[in-house]
Amino acid sequence: xxxxxxxxxxxxxxxxxxxxxxxxxxxxxxxxxxxxxxxxxxxxxxxxxxxxxxxxxxxxxxxxxxxxxxxxxxxxxxxxxxxxxxxxxxxxxxxxxxxxxxxxxxxxxxxxxxxxxxxxxxxxxxxxxxxxxxxxxxxxxxxxxxxxxxxxxxxxxxxxxxxxxxxxxxxxxxxxxxxxxxxxxxxxxxxxxxxxxxxxxxxxxxxxx
Numbered sequence: 001x002x003x004x005x006x007x008x009x010x011x012x013x014x015x016x017x018x019x020x021x022x023x024x025x026x027x028x029x030x031x032x033x034x035x036x037x038x039x040x041x042x043x044x045x046x047x048x049x050x051x052x053x054x055x056x057x058x059x060x061x062x063x064x065x066x067x068x069x070x071x072x073x074x075x076x077x078x079x080x081x082x083x084x085x086x087x088x089x090x091x092x093x094x095x096x097x098x099x100x101x102x103x104x105x106x107x108x109x110x111x112x113x114x115x116x117x118x119x120x121x122x123x124x125x126x127x128x129x130x131x132x133x134x135x136x137x138x139x140x141x142x143x144x145x146x147x148x149x150x151x152x153x154x155x156x157x158x159x160x161x162x163x164x165x166x167x168x169x170x171x172x173x174x175x176x177x178x179x180x181x182x183x184x185x186x187x188x189x190x191x192x193x194x195x196x197x198x199x200x201x202x203x204x205x206x207x208x209x
Contacts, residue, residue: 096156
């Protein structure tokens, strides 16, 4: 203990910011830790979550999922346009990463990617128009995994985008993934400028074929 008190301290503050103020005023380095009680502090709900730890049904499901992962034998089958190869990819449908989420609840980069897809498809002429159209529900949103697809980061796939087609030789199932746009300003990070849309167009016209 004497050695600790004789050396510079870096304190981690868990909880209210007020706890850190006296230490900061005394000259100590304080690192805040953003923490909140599980289940928003609701004791009953927190206990229900705790009971899921090592739950037999969940453990069995995890074992099944991991076994299928080990048994899979993915093979690249080819490249195609999303609307042509992804079953159910009809109309003004935009796929996104993550679970189901409403437009208004999306984070900024994900909204930006959707707006970029709207302009890429020609459904909107500007970011402002795309935002207004999405606010009116003029395009449908769905998770990639509901359609056997995956996408990095914002994970946006729209009908005209090229996608990889991968087949699992074990089950015969197919999965789809959009192309990597490279570095810099890209749709997967929410960028939707002219250079981003031009690159997407080039990928569809020149790279994919």
